[in-house]
Amino acid sequence: MTSPGTRADGEADDLDVEEALALVRKNPGTPRGESGHAGAPTPGTPQGHHGTHGTPHHPGDSHHRATAWPEARAAAERAARAAARAARRAPFSVPLDAALGLTLAAPLAALTDLPSFDTSAMDGWAVAGPGPWSVRDEGVLAGHTEPAPLTDGEAVRIATGARVPPGTTVVLRTEHGRTGERGRLHATHEVVHGQDIRPRGQECRRGDQLLPVGTLATPAVIGLAAAAGYDTLTAVPRPRVDVLVLGDELLTEGLPHDGLIRDALGPMLPPWLRALGADVRTVRRIGDDAKALRRAVTTSDADLIVTTGGTAAGPVDHVHPILDRIGAELLVDGVRARPGHPMLLARLKGDQHLVGLPGNPLAAVSGLLTLAEPLLRILAARPAPEPYTLPLRDAVQGHPYDTRLVPVVLRGEGVVPLRYNGPAMLRGIAAADALAVVPPGGARSGQEAELLDLPWATGGIGVCFT
Numbered sequence: 475m476t477s478p479g480t481r482a483d484g485e486a487d488d489l490d491v492e493e494a495l496a497l498v499r500k501n502p503g504t505p506r507g508e509s510g511h512a513g514a515p516t517p518g519t520p521q522g523h524h525g526t527h528g529t530p531h532h533p534g535d536s537h538h539r540a541t542a543w544p545e546a547r548a549a550a551e552r553a554a555r556a557a558a559r560a561a562r563r564a565p566f567s568v569p570l571d572a573a574l575g576l577t578l579a580a581p582l583a584a585l586t587d588l589p590s591f592d593t594s595a596m597d598g599w600a601v602a603g604p605g606p607w608s609v610r611d612e613g614v615l616a617g618h619t620e621p622a623p624l625t626d627g628e629a630v631r632i633a634t635g636a637r638v639p640p641g642t643t644v645v646l647r648t649e650h651g652r653t654g655e656r657g658r659l660h661a662t663h664e665v666v667h668g669q670d671i672r673p674r675g676q677e678c679r680r681g682d683q684l685l686p687v688g689t690l691a692t693p694a695v696i697g698l699a700a701a702a703g704y705d706t707l708t709a710v711p712r713p714r715v716d717v718l719v720l721g722d723e724l725l726t727e728g729l730p731h732d733g734l735i736r737d738a739l740g741p742m743l744p745p746w747l748r749a750l751g752a753d754v755r756t757v758r759r760i761g762d763d764a765k766a767l768r769r770a771v772t773t774s775d776a777d778l779i780v781t782t783g784g785t786a787a788g789p790v791d792h793v794h795p796i797l798d799r800i801g802a803e804l805l806v807d808g809v810r811a812r813p814g815h816p817m818l819l820a821r822l823k824g825d826q827h828l829v830g831l832p833g834n835p836l837a838a839v840s841g842l843l844t845l846a847e848p849l850l851r852i853l854a855a856r857p858a859p860e861p862y863t864l865p866l867r868d869a870v871q872g873h874p875y876d877t878r879l880v881p882v883v884l885r886g887e888g889v890v891p892l893r894y895n896g897p898a899m900l901r902g903i904a905a906a907d908a909l910a911v912v913p914p915g916g917a918r919s920g921q922e923a924e925l926l927d928l929p930w931a932t933g934g935i936g937v938c939f940t
């Protein structure tokens with residue numbers, strides 16, 4: 475597939491950067507070709523009037539139940555804590571090759587000394603006492619049983635990682651020795667007692683705690699566990715998630731036609747949810763069929779059900795009526811956030827929760843990071859990311875009452891807000907490194923903004939889509 479600006483030649487990388495920069499918003503304004511509701515607010519345009527948002531949000535309007543953005547995140551964390559306590563999700567044993575991204579439920583204690591024997595750190599000779607040395611015929615390789623002891627004046631060829639013979643005082647690197655007349659070995663470099671020998675237990679002794687409970691199983695953690703003798707790890711199970719994609723207008727392949735559009739959320743959410751620690755079991759497209767939605771919700775045994783679309787008050791927006799009918803408890807019913815204000819969080823039977831994401835794709839991302847991320851993080855017992863702020867290079871116009879989440883790229887010591895940040899658009903977020911949290915009223919150029927990292931942009935475990 476070729477799109478404008480992509481090349482199959484060596485310029486591709488440069489062009490990618492240029493394309494990303496072309497998305498950078500030089501002046502806050504409405505993206506070309508978009509009506510006001512879909513893009514960044516135009517300077518001077520009153521906020522809250524963009525497009526289908528309807529009336530601005532203020533006390534006394536029809537959205538009076540909406541929760542402030544920080545409180546919505548806190549409510550999701552509280553709900554997850556209660557569920558995690560009540561469900562007593564038992565730790566399980568997982569083979570190392572399936573452990574990536576899980577949280578350790580038991581401390582990682584060394585099952586062996588590391589190294590487990592005195593070992594050579596270099597290719598060269600194991601020598602005993604002062605030189606010159608007479609060199610034995612047979613060398614010592616890694617992976618063999620203990621070699622015969624050396625006596626003073628003796629040397630033996632040794633490979634990196636091989637067991638050093640008892641009696642060895644130094645390993646002489648290949649480049650630090652020379653064999654002279656009658657095959658005797660001379661040092662060409664000063665050697666210090668014990669040099670280039672890694673003694674048994676240098677890194678740890680058996681029983682030493684290497685990592686505490688709560689550590690995320692990164693590739694390095696898995697490698698350490700293997701080195702320390704583990705075949706399996708004891709971990710917190712991933713929260714099970716079922717995704718229900720609503721909307722009769724959605725196509726799963728080909729080009730949009732006849733008022734039908736491609737489903738962007740069915741393909742986008744599962745890998746994103748997995749990056750947040752979830753075990754995504756099913757993704758079901760159930761159209762605008764209220765009965766099918768009810769059946770899917772009531773028969774799911776997932777820890778979390780994520781629905782997309784149908785959160786507003788339109789004729790086929792079935793999420794609220796179904797939650798009402800099945801007696802769900804609405805913990806968050808709308809959030810003072812743009813995009814994504816119709817997002818919701820409900821408690822269903824037992825310890826099961828439902829996050830309702832709005833259908834507009836960037837609004838769904840907003841709901842995912844506001845409600846699903848804290849919930850999954852706590853169920854998966856993952857550490858909370860350290861909150862951080864960076865200065866915004868450009869001013870961002872705010873909503874008078876709601877928090878805005880705006881895609882940004884990291885540039886130098888700050889962040890640059892991106893265009894194409896309208897609720898229906900993924901073009902900005904697809905080029906972004908993070909979402910900037912813009913408080914009600916907006917942010918000046920140079921003002922510090924809280925950032926929500928995207929799992930693939932952090933360099934953290936999120937890059938590993940487990």
Ligand SMILES: Nc1nc2c(c(=O)[nH]1)N[C@H]1C(S)=C(S)[C@@H](COP(=O)(O)OP(=O)(O)OC[C@H]3O[C@@H](n4cnc5c(N)ncnc54)[C@H](O)[C@@H]3O)O[C@H]1N2
Pocket residue numbers: 526527528719720721723724735736737738739740782783784785786787788791813814815816831832833834835837897
């Ligand atoms: N009278 C009002 N109407 C709307 C309001 C409002 O406050 N008053 N809010 C608007 C906002 S903001 C949003 S966001 C949407 C949320 O509505 P729903 O969650 O009910 O979503 P839908 O109506 O089902 O879809 C909205 C939009 O997104 C498209 N969509 C849906 N699913 C997908 C998908 N999987 N992939 C791609 N696009 C999807 C859908 O076709 C619609 O265009 O409500 C506004 N209305």
Ligand code: MOO
Pocket residue numbers: 527811812813814815816832834837838897898
């Ligand atoms: O702005 Mo809506 O809140 O697009 O999600």
